[in-house]
Amino acid sequence: MRITRIDLHWVRLPLIRPFRTSNSLREALEHVLVQVRTDDGLEGWGESASPSDPFYCPETTRTCWHLLEDFLGPMVLGRDWSAVEDLVRYYGVVKGNNFAKAGLEMACWDVLGRRSGVSLAGMLGGSRSEILSGVSLGIQDEVERLFGRVDEAIEQGYRRVKLKISPGKDVEVVRAVRRRYPDLPLQVDANSAYTLDDIEVFEAMDDLGLLLIEQPLAHDDIVDHAKLQSRLKTAICLDESIHSAEDARKALELGACRTINIKVSRLGGLLESRKVHDVCAAHGVPVWVGGMHEFGIGRAANLAIASLPNVTLPGDVAGSDRYYREDIIEPPIRAERGTVPVPRGPGLGVEAVLERIEANRLRHERLHV
Numbered sequence: 313m314r315i316t317r318i319d320l321h322w323v324r325l326p327l328i329r330p331f332r333t334s335n336s337l338r339e340a341l342e343h344v345l346v347q348v349r350t351d352d353g354l355e356g357w358g359e360s361a362s363p364s365d366p367f368y369c370p371e372t373t374r375t376c377w378h379l380l381e382d383f384l385g386p387m388v389l390g391r392d393w394s395a396v397e398d399l400v401r402y403y404g405v406v407k408g409n410n411f412a413k414a415g416l417e418m419a420c421w422d423v424l425g426r427r428s429g430v431s432l433a434g435m436l437g438g439s440r441s442e443i444l445s446g447v448s449l450g451i452q453d454e455v456e457r458l459f460g461r462v463d464e465a466i467e468q469g470y471r472r473v474k475l476k477i478s479p480g481k482d483v484e485v486v487r488a489v490r491r492r493y494p495d496l497p498l499q500v501d502a503n504s505a506y507t508l509d510d511i512e513v514f515e516a517m518d519d520l521g522l523l524l525i526e527q528p529l530a531h532d533d534i535v536d537h538a539k540l541q542s543r544l545k546t547a548i549c550l551d552e553s554i555h556s557a558e559d560a561r562k563a564l565e566l567g568a569c570r571t572i573n574i575k576v577s578r579l580g581g582l583l584e585s586r587k588v589h590d591v592c593a594a595h596g597v598p599v600w601v602g603g604m605h606e607f608g609i610g611r612a613a614n615l616a617i618a619s620l621p622n623v624t625l626p627g628d629v630a631g632s633d634r635y636y637r638e639d640i641i642e643p644p645i646r647a648e649r650g651t652v653p654v655p656r657g658p659g660l661g662v663e664a665v666l667e668r669i670e671a672n673r674l675r676h677e678r679l680h681v
């Protein structure tokens with residue numbers, strides 16, 4: 313089979329509510345959707361869900377576009393392939409740029425699933441029909457407003473709450489939430505805003521019964537994380553620091569974390585995500601699936617990877633109606649009492665709605681053989 317055409321769609325969707333982390337404030341997200349056509353008439357969709365700015369990772373929407381248009385697309389167009397491994401090999405010389413790669417790779421999995429009539433979860437070896445869903449709450453100016461968001465999440469049945477923290481918006485906020493909700497499964501995410509000089513912040517949080525502390529230190533560090541982990545009872549979870557299964561192995565061997573947040577985008581695709589899952593399973597370490605507020609395409613892929621057996625902690629993959637008024641897929645992805653069903657149809661198991669994509673599209677490019 314050969315890829316004969318690749319359409320790139322730069323799509324902007326406004327968020328229902330702005331979302332603040334330790335390093336960004338977002339009111340709308342712009343992702344690149346990758347639409348692949350093959351010579352046997354099949355179509356697949358993928359999503360490169362990079363933020364527009366390089367504050368979470370070095371990539372941006374524009375670098376994803378550049379990589380897909382000028383390198384990754386041309387490297388796979390017209391080449392013979394029958395497995396995702398073939399395609400990954402064709403662009404294997406490209407270093408980094410994992411968000412861009414993940415968009416193209418996802419579309420190819422979708423093609424394979426539609427060809428064989430098997431769901432993405434089925435192809436990956438998933439064993440769950442629904443996943444446990446938690447929410448991730450952005451930093452709020454007022455703690456009362458944060459309580460309101462927590463109340464809403466509990467009311468909707470979500471299984472755990474994650475609070476974004478940043479220097480000055482950390483221990484007191486988390487303590488206040490813990491006091492008000494003594495039994496709530498709770499975790500925090502610092503998005504690499506601290507250094508080892510802030511160790512007292514994490515020692516103070518160590519007695520608050522948190523499930524985990526996510527990426528407290530630098531985005532490219534595992535050594536200091538190992539030092540911090542040795543001082544804490546609470547598990548450290550790495551996100552930004554892990555870009556491959558090899559990174560995961562090294563971090564686990566060093567004792568830098570006790571769990572890992574799997575993100576399909578950050579890991580360059582589903583193949584590598586499954587490898588990280590397997591490395592963690594071999595080390596007896598549970599994992600969970602995070603997200604980048606994906607549109608429906610990337611969200612469906614997140615659900616498929618979250619159906620793997622060692623994903624035993626509730627993840628960040630919630631219903632897309634928490635973020636967007638109208639998603640660009642059908643059927644919509646919704647959470648029901650804290651669980652989200654894993655799509656069962658062939659490939660991603662959701663259909664891209666081209667009219668909605670075009671209505672929100674900022675840029676379009678077609679590559680062909």
Ligand code: MG
Binds near residue numbers: 501526551552573602
């Ligand atoms: Mg994170």
